[in-house]
Amino acid sequence: MAKASETSQYVLLPDQGLRTTATAAGAQARELFLGAEEATPSRGLRIDGRRVPMTVIDSIGPDGAKLVELTPESALTIRSLRPGVRLVPVVYYTPAVAPIEQVENPVSTGARAAATDTITLKVVSKTDNSPVVGAIVVAFVDFAARTGAKGVTDSSGQVSLALGSASIKLQRLYVYPLVGYWSLLKKNVTITTGTTVPLASLDLAYVDGVRWAYPNAPDSAGKGVTVGVIDTGVANHPDLVIAGGTNTVPGEDPKNFGDNGQHHGTHVAGIVAARGKPPTGIRGVAPGVTLRAYRVFGQGSGHASNFAIAKAIDQGITDKCDLLNMSLGGGQPDPVLKAAVDHARAGGSLCIIATGNDSRAPVSFPAREEMALAVSAMGRKGTFPTSSTGADAVAAPYGTDKKNFIAEFSNVGPEVDLVGPGVGIISTVPGGWEEISGTSMACPAVTGAAARALTPTILKMKRNAARSDAMVAAILATAKTLGFGPTFEGHGMPQAK
């Protein structure tokens, strides 16, 4: 017999404020809130004739916010049937006491100081032995303690690693090439100066996670839908057609929305909307969408401010973006960014946000915002080489199909709405194609599938909260569980329409 899910406490809220309104737009929410007053453990909550198990613990009034107790399955049902109400997991805050610093590696009496001996590796193409330039090489002597050295290959493919010895056994060696090659993970390998590390070239016809989930997207997929990519900018690329965009970084040229050198935004854009054809290019999930780029990370910078992100969301609403892909997050909850996400939802635009890459940590902000759709990452064995860093992401839970797994790096929790493929994903970057893993990759895959779920009827609706609710309902209706459970996959993976 299947084990019943444990209940958790949530706050049931209308889409804005603490009380429902008597307007036509708020009628369904108001009816639900009034009906919830009569919910008992045995009767549950009635929605559209369905019984949803739920207990009301406290309430600020018949039409007001309620403290409720329910299972993750019940929470999914309510979100699906009434996307215009919010179910926020109850959070208990604790004082932010600074951790006491601990000495992790004490140097014993007589121990030598950190050594300066280096080992020089050469990273080359497995195909023709040519040097691989700009690859990030990370070598761990002790992986658990994160002890090791890091470097970037030079123009001859060489990298010097300060490992304190002329020959050393590594627990793990990671190589992350920038363009054109699969990443590499080697365990328990001994390296010396002169060791050569060959990398396999990317094959653009390879069936990676995105192409497994959403194969052979037709040119028309997503046509009529405008998707904004709020990220590090999007480069010109033979596989991409960029309709326009804006740079919202204070002090930078608003017209410069190209890639800032980080590759991230260009990679994300390709997953949504690449129009290439293998083996000379790649296809995204929805090649037919109108793609807009909003650069919120400064030139060469890995940081984006809440001001720049909120401004980009506002601009996306003005530009009539239907979906805003946000493969970013991880900071403290912030009322400005929350207000911007809510403003988008109220204005008929939907923010789809990555849950974060902190290895099973709670869903990060702003993905955890109730008015956004939060996307976790899964992987599938056989859609990346076992020698690539994607193999590092294989972890329980496994799905109904045991080849499927929730990526080890993915953040999870009750706020997860959907799951997408995010392990070993090949997509566009300046100057070529790159393989990257992350919830950042799962998010645009879901955004592309979401674009394909939006019907002309929905797209013609007035841009308001009802339109956003209709979009959410249509997107969730395409989702299919992979058997991970709601905490890991929400409603499941959206299927291509």
Add this chain to the structure above:
Amino acid sequence: MATQRFVLRYGGDGAKPAADVERVRALTGAVVVDSSERMLLVDSHPEQLRNLVESLPGWVMAPEQTYEVPHTRKSVERPPQ
């Protein structure tokens, strides 16, 4: 007292009220660094700005904070001893 950078966002209908913006600009020591239809990026003394914003209906205020490009690359935390 040192200034800090804050984001002010107007949550009411339409664009931010010009009169509110003028009050922020007139605040001693406050410098508006950037703006958008609904927001101001302001360098100011925290308490003075907070007191003003609390008197302006529909505005929220938060310190400027940053978000990183999320990646899954492994990081070295210390060199070998």
